[in-house]
Amino acid sequence: MKNRGLVLLAHGARDPEWAEPFVRIRAAVAAQRPDVIVELAYLGTMSPRLAAAIDAMAASGVTEVTVAPLLMAQGGHLKEDVPRLLAEAQRRHPRLRLNLLPAVGEVDAILSAMAEWLVGSVPRAGSEEP
Amino acid sequence: MKNRGLVLLAHGARDPEWAEPFVRIRAAVAAQRPDVIVELAYLGTMSPRLAAAIDAMAASGVTEVTVAPLLMAQGGHLKEDVPRLLAEAQRRHPRLRLNLLPAVGEVDAILSAMAEWLVGSVPRAGSEEP
Numbered sequence: 579m580k581n582r583g584l585v586l587l588a589h590g591a592r593d594p595e596w597a598e599p600f601v602r603i604r605a606a607v608a609a610q611r612p613d614v615i616v617e618l619a620y621l622g623t624m625s626p627r628l629a630a631a632i633d634a635m636a637a638s639g640v641t642e643v644t645v646a647p648l649l650m651a652q653g654g655h656l657k658e659d660v661p662r663l664l665a666e667a668q669r670r671h672p673r674l675r676l677n678l679l680p681a682v683g684e685v686d687a688i689l690s691a692m693a694e695w696l697v698g699s700v701p702r703a704g705s706e707e708p
Numbered sequence: 709m710k711n712r713g714l715v716l717l718a719h720g721a722r723d724p725e726w727a728e729p730f731v732r733i734r735a736a737v738a739a740q741r742p743d744v745i746v747e748l749a750y751l752g753t754m755s756p757r758l759a760a761a762i763d764a765m766a767a768s769g770v771t772e773v774t775v776a777p778l779l780m781a782q783g784g785h786l787k788e789d790v791p792r793l794l795a796e797a798q799r800r801h802p803r804l805r806l807n808l809l810p811a812v813g814e815v816d817a818i819l820s821a822m823a824e825w826l827v828g829s830v831p832r833a834g835s836e837e838p
Contacts, residue, residue: 584830591783599781599813606823614830644830648780648822650812651729653721679829682780682822683729691821692778692812693736699809700714700744700774 583615583635583643587660590622597624600648615640621655628660632667632674642675651683713745713765713773717790720752727754730778745770751785758790762797762804772805781813 584607588600600618608616615638619631626634628645635643645664647656664676682688714737718730730748738746745768749761756764758775765773775794777786794806812818 582830582833584826586826588780591781593783593787596781596783599811599819603813603819603823603826606819607826610823610827611830613833642831646826646829650718650778650780651721651726653723653726657723681729682825683733685825687825688818688821689729689733689736691818693733693740695812695815695817696714696716696733696737696776697740699776700712700741701772703712703743 579639580613580615581639581641582613583617583632583640584611585617585619585628585631585635585643585645586648587619587621587628587645588624588648589655590620590624592623594624603648621659628663629667632676633670636671636674641673642677644677644679646679647681649681649683652681656681709769710743710745711769711771712743713747713762713770714741715747715749715758715761715765715773715775716778717749717751717758717775718754718778719785720750720754722753724754733778751789758793759797762806763800766801766804771803772807774807774809776809777811779811779813782811786811 586600586604604616604618615635617631619626619628632643647660649655660678664678668676716730716734734746734748745765747761749756749758762773777790779785794808798806
């Protein structure tokens with residue numbers, strides 16, 4: 579039985595296509611960690627919400643849930659909403675271990691990947707077509 | 709004179725600390741591309757807004773501006789707001805070349821960096837402390 583869970587927490591948007599990158603990340607992580615239940619959850623209008631995702635994992639026997647906010651930066655969501663939602667989940671599931679990862683913009687390897695992509699995305703002088 | 713510009717376009721938030729990852733990315737890119745003017749701009753409440761950033765670059769002699777949306781995914785902002793803002797900027801600066809990059813979640817190398825980080829962020833069975 580899988581007793582570890584990873585919730586990829588995204589902001590959410592009205593447009594269902596918005597979730598596509600998160601669906602891809604979920605599949606990539608799940609493929610490399612078959613020992614972990616990996617699910618998406620959203621802060622906004624999309625389903626499931628964070629609370630429902632954690633409750634479902636707890637109901638399926640998961641004993642440790644890591645929440646990874648796929649948000650660029652640490653704003654009101656990460657300083658207020660997410661800690662409150664996690665505290666509420668902890669009260670509902672007192673024996674569940676809950677870990678919160680930083681925003682992706684706080685992770686050096688991801689910042690470096692973004693910077694590298696940007697450095698290569700601006701044409702260099704003399705490289706334009708004739 | 710630098711005649712290429714790169715605008716890193718972030719969502720913005722009420723909390724000024726929110727912008728810190730973007731400040732770091734800007735510095736990293738600017739250090740590696742001294743031939744390019746690299747500036748931050750925001751869609752929301754922070755300054756400068758996208759229009760002001762493009763206008764300032766045009767005024768300083770930039771002839772080609774690349775706009776890189778540092779947004780996780782392609783939602784309403786990238787489908788509606790940003791194209792409208794770029795079309796308006798093009799009308800104000802008819803000879804300026806304007807390029808729009810995809811959202812970071814559409815970039816394979818960045819998705820891979822996120823997936824790799826997530827794969828390594830969940831403790832493996834048997835690795836917990838005694």
